[in-house]
Amino acid sequence: MTEGVISGGWEFVWAAYGITAAAFAIYGVTLVMRLRASRNHDH
């Protein structure tokens, strides 16, 4: 390993992308569920 240079670290990269994708997906699903609930309430 060269000093001052980071080697590897793909697990951190996947964790960052995974959390981002999961957060957007979960928020999107909650939005759809709340939209449906809102529509049912109106009818």
Added chain:
Amino acid sequence: MRKGFGFIAFGVVLLLTGSYLGLFVAPAERYMGDVQRIMYVHVPTAWNWMLSVLFSLVCAIAFLARNNMKWDARLEASLEVSTLLAFLLCCQGAIWAKPTWGVWWDWDPRLTTTAVLLFATIGILALRSAVEDPTKRAIWSSVATIIAAVDLPIVYYSVKWWNSLHQMQSTPQTVSSAFHAPLRINAFGVLFLMIGFIMLRTRIAAARLERELAGPPVRIGEEAGELA
């Protein structure tokens, strides 16, 4: 509502394209290696989070100036999306900090001021859910948003004003051209996703406001009783 889903779908396509380029096509950075690829989600999240806070500020000022509840619904939506983006920003930052700084978190000016704004927006959302009167809720949360938004320029300039562990803002001049495409595509991806989320969330807030302003439904029996 279709527009909102359209924006989300377009945002997802852009994010998938930008992330593919960032993960598999762009070269590894000289010193940070592959860990630098976190930049392609972290920086677009940061830019769009700042935009969402700015939009919340616009909604708060517009509501107080015009007294139109549409702006309150937009404020509620942008505050919630802004909280989501700030939470993500802190998570991505912590994941990037561990291999580069050796710690998950540091009370550095940039991180601290970002956390302050995250907790401020959580607080405003909590305030909104605690106040039942729609008018009071709109006024109080608009004023609170304007106060909280004072932190936004502090977040932006914190790396210039103080000796910060966090790096300075990146510009096209300071970032290699090999990194431009995934960064820009993901920035637009998060932007479209954010716009779609805000549009749909505004719809939910507006529907609830309509119900609240219309008052409780009058039952036929109750009506007859009152008349009698």
